[in-house]
Amino acid sequence: xxxxxxxxxxxxxxxxxxxxxxxxxxxxxxxxxxxxxxxxxxxxxxxxxxxxxxxxxxxxxxxxxxxxxxxxxxxxxxxxxxxxxxxxxxxxxxxxxxxxxxxxxxxxxxxxxxxxxxxxxxxxxxxxxxxxxxxxxxxxxxxxxxxxxxxxxxxxxxxxxxxxxxxxxxxxxxxxxxxxxxxxxxxxxxxxxxxxxxxxxxxxxxxxxxxxxxxxxxxxxxxxxx
Numbered sequence: 303x304x305x306x307x308x309x310x311x312x313x314x315x316x317x318x319x320x321x322x323x324x325x326x327x328x329x330x331x332x333x334x335x336x337x338x339x340x341x342x343x344x345x346x347x348x349x350x351x352x353x354x355x356x357x358x359x360x361x362x363x364x365x366x367x368x369x370x371x372x373x374x375x376x377x378x379x380x381x382x383x384x385x386x387x388x389x390x391x392x393x394x395x396x397x398x399x400x401x402x403x404x405x406x407x408x409x410x411x412x413x414x415x416x417x418x419x420x421x422x423x424x425x426x427x428x429x430x431x432x433x434x435x436x437x438x439x440x441x442x443x444x445x446x447x448x449x450x451x452x453x454x455x456x457x458x459x460x461x462x463x464x465x466x467x468x469x470x471x472x473x474x475x476x477x478x479x480x481x482x483x484x485x486x487x488x489x490x491x492x493x494x495x496x497x498x499x500x501x502x503x504x505x506x507x508x509x510x511x512x513x514x515x516x517x518x519x520x521x522x523x524x525x526x527x528x
Contacts, residue, residue: 318407319345319505319520320487324527326365329372330456330471336363336374342492345504345520359465360494360502362397366524368482370473373399373421377465377496384466385497386425391436395496396422397468398438402489402516403479410515412443415479416489418513423459423466433459435470441514450476482524489519 321343328334340363361376375397377384384395392398397420404415418438426434435455439446456471474480491505491512501508505520512518 320523321345321520322523322525323364323366324525325367326372327367327369329365329367330369330473334365334372334374335467335469336365336372338363340365340374342504357500358502359496359499360397362492362494362504364522366482368474370471370475370477370480371401373397373468373470373472375421375468375470375494377423377467377494377499378462380465380496380498382498383461384423386422386430386434388425388430388434388436391420391422391434391438393495394420394422394425395498396420396434397492397494399472399492400440400490400512400516400519401472401477402519403477403481403485405485405487405489405521407489407517407519407521410517412440412445412514412516414445414447416440416443416516417447417477419455419472419476421455421457421468421470423461423468426457433457433468437476443514448478486524488522488524489516490522491519 342362359379363374365372386394400418402416418440422434426432435457436452437450454476459468494502506512506518510518
């Protein structure tokens with residue numbers, strides 16, 4: 303029997319991760335597909351061959367600039383269209399991201415610097431055939447982040463034969479406390495949800511309360527290329 307099979311905790315939960323994310327000052331000024339060097343490390347590889355192992359079906363890339371944060375997501379392996387509903391953002395197919403602009407990992411309840419966004423490939427527009435981005439509340443938060451208007455967020459998508467591609471930009475105005483010069487670290491995690499393929503997470507798996515607990519998030523270092 304593989305000794306890792308019956309671990310009491312997911313291996314990812316045993317580490318405090320700090321991951322570099324690289325600057326790209328073009329993000330926010332043009333529609334940009336991020337190249338491979340911006341791919342976020344797949345931390346869930348640590349959970350392989352345990353009961354906490356997740357399917358991996360999404361390529362998630364991220365960049366930062368003084369203007370905000372950019373994401374590029376490619377989902378493959380689907381046979382059905384994404385299931386997305388504006389009235390059910392939390393349950394829809396797409397990616398949700400959690401961002402703490404103060405990277406405070408010793409708290410278990412979100413502060414006003416903690417943000418949650420849903421980025422969906424479908425569900426927007428009159429016919430619900432366009433992409434959709436919106437803010438979500440974080441359960442049990444001590445204080446909610448400043449409410450934003452959905453139009454402050456930028457998102458584009460393309461449906462493919464096996465899934466979708468999605469690019470999004472979260473401007474600094476939507477990220478209370480975002481200041482790369484004074485605060486070059488972020489608390490961060492994501493969950494790519496798909497009714498057909500499952501859930502793919504980043505810093506900690508689905509058995510942990512990452513949806514509401516910032517101590518379950520990783521640290522992102524806003525770095526320049528050497």
